[in-house]
Amino acid sequence: MAAGLVIGALLLPLDGAVADPKPTIAQAKAKLEKLNDKADKVVDKYNTATEKYKKAKKTFTGLNNRYKSKVAKVAGLRAEVVGMAVNAYQGADMTSWTTMLSDADPTATLGSMALMDQMTNERAQVLAVFDQENRQLKADKEQAKGALTEADKLRDEVKSEKDKVLELIKEQEKLLRKLGAYKVGNPNSTGIKYTGSASGNAASVLSFAFAQVGKPYQYGGTGPGGWDCSGLTQASWRAGGVSLPRTTWEQWAWGAKRRVSLDALQPGDLIFSEGLGHVSIYAGDGKIVHAPQTGDVVKVVPLSAYGRRLVGAIRP
Structure with a gap:
């Protein structure tokens, strides 16, 4: 009897611990059900974060494209304004007062005055548009920058949720394989024909x-x-x-x-x-x-x- 006890003691693990019993199929299925419920919510959070990121990225792209377009427009207006300034400085303006007053024909003089007034108005409009576009440029840039920051934040959120999903998937797959219930599926499946009553x-x-x-x-x-x-x-x-x-x-x-x-x-x-x-x-x-x-x-x-x-x- 004593010898049997000694042999039994020798067969125990060195740390004296008894191995945990394997979970029953019912226990594994119950755990899997909880994992599935949890995964449902986490996957939906991941999908929601992904959709928010896509929308934020689209917003940024639109704003950024508008900003770039406005930069090009302002550059063109700037070149026009500079050209007007150079022409005025060089005396190249054909409707200057000197040219206009040296005209012997009164009718031609009146025409020149009207033309000068028209060109002055056009210049004023160019300058006004340039000023307005230039003011808006900074606002557009800041708006695009804010949209990009939001998109980057949501991208990080997507990554965080994705990491949680991947961890859950590992647990699910492990349990399913233990239960012999893991289905790979066929990505090229043609499915089955619907023959129900829907119309x-x-x-x-x-x-x-x-x-x-x-x-x-x-x-x-x-x-x-x-x-x-x-x-x-x-x-x-x-x-x-x-x-x-x-x-x-x-x-x-x-x-x-x-x-x-x-x-x-x-x-x-x-x-x-x-x-x-x-x-x-x-x-x-x-x-x-x-x-x-x-x-x-x-x-x-x-x-x-x-x-x-x-x-x-x-x-x-």
């Missing part, structure tokens, strides 16, 4: 979405080889002739006046999860088509198997 633009929406079935979920994905949830809904409704914003939050806000009851869903309606981290498309017959999460593919599943609490739906 009109909703039929176009669902035909497009069903054609994406089998393609991998990809955070920030807007196709054609991979999709995230709101990227898929945006592209699908674009095929139906409706322009949706990019992110889940924006789509929900956009549809504020288009809300429909979850008890009155029609094919093509967008269904949002609680917390607005995920969106899917109602396909009819109690089914949805969506891009679920990392390690999965665009798929058609029963709404009852959605796995997320719902907050509402909109009809674009």
